[in-house]
Amino acid sequence: MFILKRQDVEITSVQHPKKDQQIPILHYQGQTFRLISVFGAAQEEDAKAFWRDLTDNRGKACVLLEEPDRYSVWGKVRLDQLAGDSADPQATSDATTPSFIQASLLLLQAVYIDIEDLLGARQAGSFQKEIEGVFQKGQFPQAGTPDAVHQLLTVDPLASLQVPPWEEHHLNMLLQELYRIGKQHFGNASFTGRVMDVLQDMPSGDRNQFVAWLKQSPTGKVWQA
Template identity: 40%
Template sequence: MFVLTPEDVEISSVQHPKRPKRVPILSYQDKTFGLLSVFSAHQQEEAQASWRDLTSNEGHLCVLLEEPHRFSLWRHVQIDQELLNPVLPTAYARSCLLLVQALYGDVEQLLGSKQAKAFGAAFLQNASVPIQKAGGLGGLLRLNPLIEELPDWGEEELCTLLLELHRLGTEFFGRSHFAPRTLSALDILPGDEKTIFLNWLQQSLLGKLWLSA
């Protein structure tokens, strides 16, 4: 989102929580950014392309630092007591919630309440951590992702939900019969959030499951 020079920012370092090394941190306008990659001076076009891809296609808040002899790419992170957490676009959690609610609704509507109960029990058993963060299965299904506060899910938890959701969709509807219908629930997302989420999904291993149909 920002193209800056060293005069615009403050660079320091913090101790990595799990490894015996220090991690560089860039501070700008009360935000902190972690170093992603470094490019030599003649790689300006590559650096700018990577920066645009992260900001426009994936929705990340990023800084491209233009230095005399190199370019460096930094992504927004939160520093807490335990680790450096990349700040994920809200489109990820909002999309995941819509997919869960859509697939559960289809099971209930098309297969009946007994099958929906079995779906919910299996989903809770295999994705309990992210589901509990959303207030349990009932809370997850009742939450309006367009207007209410979203669960604080990390990338690993989102992947857990999507992997288990696809497994159950395949079990209840067959491998290629549910994904397009479920993904159509994302059409109500505001702005370019659907594109941001699908770009992330496509670049992950989960893309082969969800987007190959």
């Protein structure tokens, strides 16, 4: 639909109708858009490919926002629709199921454990601080303090009664940053195969759903390599 610059738009937020969190809303020429996915500054091609897939192949009304430190894709939504929480799920940013959040946390914990086992406690501490920065930048709910992050890194998400209320754009950002940071620590991407093995701990139905989602997500190809 459009590729826009930050000065072209206004970004505000509204209260989620069912969760204790704010939803970013982009305003452009009387139209409103909800955040779907966020990409790093070096991921221009990935962002454009994801945006084109939504607009050309899936017929979604989306905009691509170019900013100095990131790219983001936004799907058109009516605010009255949003208030009723009945917006098209493919054009909004709701995470599909809690099991996707559990799977993403399993991958996060597997990278953390791998770094601690193979590279030592100092590197693991550095990794935790980098992940804290990712959570702060992405405004992840229930991940705003070092204690909360430590809990996310150490408590089995499959045994937890409640997972954080993250949305799809949070998962995309976490997985792209987790890959980048892991590659930085290990020097290559060979860690992804070891890490993906942790998904065997999930029920097969949940695992298959997550892997299918991962294949179509903007960051999935690096984890599937």
